[in-house]
Amino acid sequence: MADGFTDTPRFRLVEAPPLARFVLRAPDAALKVTGKAYGLALPEALNRGASHGERGKPGARVALHLGPDEWWLIVPEAEGPDVAAALEKALAAHPHSLVDVSHRQVGYVLEGEGAAGLLNAGCPLDLSETAFPPGMATRSLFHRVGLMIWRMTPGLFRLEIDRTLAPYFVAALAEAAKDHS
Amino acid sequence: MLLIRCPYCGMDRPEIEFRHAGAAHITRPGPPDRVTDEEWAAFLYLRDNPKGRVAERWRHIHGCGRFFNAVRDTVTDVFVVTYKAGEPRPPESLAPEALTPEARP
Numbered sequence: 001m002a003d004g005f006t007d008t009p010r011f012r013l014v015e016a017p018p019l020a021r022f023v024l025r026a027p028d029a030a031l032k033v034t035g036k037a038y039g040l041a042l043p044e045a046l047n048r049g050a051s052h053g054e055r056g057k058p059g060a061r062v063a064l065h066l067g068p069d070e071w072w073l074i075v076p077e078a079e080g081p082d083v084a085a086a087l088e089k090a091l092a093a094h095p096h097s098l099v100d101v102s103h104r105q106v107g108y109v110l111e112g113e114g115a116a117g118l119l120n121a122g123c124p125l126d127l128s129e130t131a132f133p134p135g136m137a138t139r140s141l142f143h144r145v146g147l148m149i150w151r152m153t154p155g156l157f158r159l160e161i162d163r164t165l166a167p168y169f170v171a172a173l174a175e176a177a178k179d180h181s
Numbered sequence: 182m183l184l185i186r187c188p189y190c191g192m193d194r195p196e197i198e199f200r201h202a203g204a205a206h207i208t209r210p211g212p213p214d215r216v217t218d219e220e221w222a223a224f225l226y227l228r229d230n231p232k233g234r235v236a237e238r239w240r241h242i243h244g245c246g247r248f249f250n251a252v253r254d255t256v257t258d259v260f261v262v263t264y265k266a267g268e269p270r271p272p273e274s275l276a277p278e279a280l281t282p283e284a285r286p
C-alpha cells in the first residue's frame with residue numbers, strides 16, 4: 001500500500017523500491033549493440049515495453065520505447081553505475097545521450113481487476129485490452145500530471161510519475177478510488 | 182473527446198495530450214545578413230487566419246514528444262490528416278484511411 005492510498009479488494013497501489021533510471025536517446029542503428037550491452041533487447045516498436053527479471057531484484061531489466069528515438073531503461077538501484085558504464089562503452093560510436101534520471105521519478109504498481117477503470121478516472125486513454133494490450137507503454141496524463149503507463153498484464157500497470165507531482169497523483173487516485181471500490 | 186492521430190505513435194490519442202504549435206511550413210528567411218526587417222517581421226509575426234483548412238504544427242507532448250503537422254479545419258475543428266514533420270502538405274484528395282476518425286466517410 002502506498003502512503004495516502006487505501007487498497008481495496010479491486011485494486012492495490014504499491015510504491016516501487018528505489019531504482020536506477022536512464023533516458024536513452026539514440027538512433028536505430030545503435031539498438032543492437034545497446035541491447036547486447038544492456039542484457040535485454042530494446043523494443044523496436046514505439047510505445048512498447050520489455051523486461052526480464054523481477055523489479056528491484058539483481059539482474060532485472062526494463063526497456064520502454066516512449067518516443068521515436070527515446071527509451072527508458074530501469075534497473076535495480078545498485079546496478080545503475082555498471083549499467084551506465086556498459087552502455088556508454090557500447091554506444092561510443094553512435095551519437096546519443098544517456099541521462100540518469102533515477103531520482104526524477106517515483107514508480108508505482110497499480111494492480112487488480114479494477115485497476116484500468118481506476119486509471120481511467122483521470123487518464124483519457126482507451127485502456128481496453130484491444131486498444132491498450134499488455135506490453136504497451138506510453139506517456140499520458142492523469143488529470144493535470146503527466147505519467148508513464150506500462151501495462152504488464154491485463155490487471156497490472158507499472159506507473160512512473162515525476163517525484164514532485166506524485167503526492168498529487170496519489171491523492172487524486174485515492175479520491176477516485178472512493179467511486180470505484 | 183476529440184481524438185488526434187499521432188503520425189509517430191500511429192494511434193488516435195486524446196486531444197489533451199497535444200499542444201498546438203503555430204502555423205506549419207513557415208520557412209525561415211536567410212541568410213541573416215541579407216534579411217530585411219520587413220522580411221524578418223513577416224517571418225516572426227505575420228500569419229494567415231483563414232476560415233477552413235489550415236496546416237499547423239502540433240506536438241504530442243504528453244506522448245511520444247514529437248512535433249508533427251496537421252491539416253485542420255478551423256470551422257469544424259476536424260483534423261483532416263496528420264503527417265510527420267518534414268513531409269510536404271498532403272494533397273486534399275486523401276485516401277480515407279489517412280483521415281482522422283471524424284473526417285472518415
Ligand SMILES: [Zn+2]
Nearest residue numbers: 187190241245
Ligand atoms: Zn505520438
